[in-house]
Amino acid sequence: MQGDGHECRGFNTRAAHILGSDKTPYGATNAPLYLSSGFSAESADELAERFAGRRPGYIYSRISNPGVSTFEQQFASLEEGRGAIACSSGMAAISAVILTLCRTGDRVVAGSSLFGGTLMLFDFLLQRMGVDVEYIDPSETQNFARAADGAALCFVESIGNPKLDVVDVGALAEICSTAGTPLVVDSTLATPYAAPGRRLGAHLTVHSTTKFAAGTGNSVGGLVVDTGLFDWKKCRDPEVSESAGRFGSELGFLALARRQVTRNTGNGMAPFDAFLQCTGLQTLGLRMERHCANAQALARFLERHELVESVNYPGLQSSPWHDIATKQFGEACGALLTLRLGSSTRALRFIDALDLAINTANLGDVRTMVIHPASTIYRDLSEQSRRSAGVTDDLVRVSVGIEHIDDLIHDFDCALKNGETDDTTT
Ligand SMILES: Cc1ncc(COP(=O)(O)O)c(C=O)c1O
Structure with missing residues (x-):
């Protein structure tokens, strides 16, 4: 203290x-x-x-x-x-x-x-x-x-x-x-x-x-x-x-x-x-180091992915809050990132296609977790509240865990491609 x-x-x-x-x-x-x-x-x-x-x-x-x-x-x-x-x-x-x-x-x-x-x-x-x-x-x-x-x-x-x-x-x-x-x-x-x-x-x-x-x-x-x-x-x-x-x-x-x-x-x-x-x-610092490094690496990978419309992570140069984030937090820009996939259907299919990442309302866990905020946490809120909170129908929230980064990138890449295949077959 x-x-x-x-x-x-x-x-x-x-x-x-x-x-x-x-x-x-x-x-x-x-x-x-x-x-x-x-x-x-x-x-x-x-x-x-x-x-x-x-x-x-x-x-x-x-x-x-x-x-x-x-x-x-x-x-x-x-x-x-x-x-x-x-x-x-x-x-x-x-x-x-x-x-x-x-x-x-x-x-x-x-x-x-x-x-x-x-x-x-x-x-x-x-x-x-x-x-x-x-x-x-x-x-x-x-x-x-x-x-x-x-x-x-x-x-x-x-x-x-x-x-x-x-x-x-x-x-x-x-x-x-x-x-x-x-x-x-x-x-x-x-x-x-x-x-x-x-x-x-x-x-x-x-x-x-x-x-x-x-x-x-x-x-x-x-x-x-x-x-x-x-x-x-x-x-x-x-x-x-x-x-x-x-x-x-x-x-x-x-x-x-x-x-x-x-x-x-x-x-x-x-x-x-x-x-x-x-x-x-007692292990918060160690976990946060890995959470933040993984989030940064996954955000960079997703930012270049052709099937992702946009990625939001304060540690990315493209974030409007990058400067204030790095000023206040240095490299520890957190474990959360969001991605937009163009439609609610694609967002839900992507979540279903993930193998490693868990679809759940929690975050901050050592395991990577995802959720579709519009149909879950924000479902009872007004359109105005959702808009102010940045919740769009195609948004997926990701709480990046401490797994090996190669396994995470592989899981996200496969789910994006598999979700896309499903989309085109219907
Ligand atoms: C920023 C923030 N504040 C408060 C809460 C509420 O915490 P709890 O679920 O422990 O009541 C959450 C839950 O996700 C949160 O993300």
Whole structure:
């Protein structure tokens, strides 16, 4: 974490060694797994003090749990943040931020190219709660200057899923800081490996840790990280600023979120999921290196393929977001790419013709995964939302895994050719 004295160590070293055996009971070299709903206290007074927040200590696993805390500290450290709250999913993490910072009558400013689940949360649930959402093209950074003023929060994805547009987080953070509005960045696709949230300039980051953090698709989870760059004493929401006055600006947001949202909604992470995700996180850097290198090589191959209409990947020179992507993330431009194949029929046939790549709604797994967003994740959204998110009927989203690149190229080449053969025979 920020100030843990290990900032000078490399990413992979910190990921692997955060659980120093000096910090764990019995010198265990792995994260603790306490499958206990409640935690006893030595006296009635001690438990009352824990409830009042005057003494540290675990109470009940719906609120927090030692293994879950380990995951929170481990992830916050990689984000170079102040602390984190782990949630039952990425959507739960986004909901936790909204429930902490918004109330009826508030306005949220959001990038228009968001993950479909987030758009549905904003379009249906937030509107029902009486919270207005104003969408803005995140590449038009200056438009946020007018909108951020008076808003409860601004929300963007550092790399948009599936548009793969890259937001200039530093420029946006400057605008939001001037307006006194927290900037919340969903950095699921970038991960702390591409850029720790604090270095990006975000005030809060959210992650679906179901994806690259877990890495092998064995659990669902999410996380909110406070990077320490926003002064919560100045937050427009009176309860957040009051919490910052009570617990200090560094703990103001996290304390309120834990006390009012995690505790009262029960949307925290389960201990077993935290154990799996702690294990995954230790190899995040290694996997991301391979994910990104494979994505770059596959994107280059597909860009030259005669049966592909177009390829979108921030690491390609042809991407409109190439410059900002390389400025923010260096060579780690992520594992997602999309391709357009000219028609919905060709897109579906191509997916069916793949042998190695798996047709599924997940991403960020060591195995390559594909999906046709228009008929799945975006099927319940309006035409306008789909267009803003870059979802066309012929689009295929690819989450590039860590397989041998030659096998991936062979699989994609064969599927393109086989899908084409099918198309011409009907
Ligand atoms: C960018 C982004 N944010 C949030 C989510 C939601 O995460 P989860 O499925 O863990 O709820 C996803 C899921 O794909 C995502 O891609």
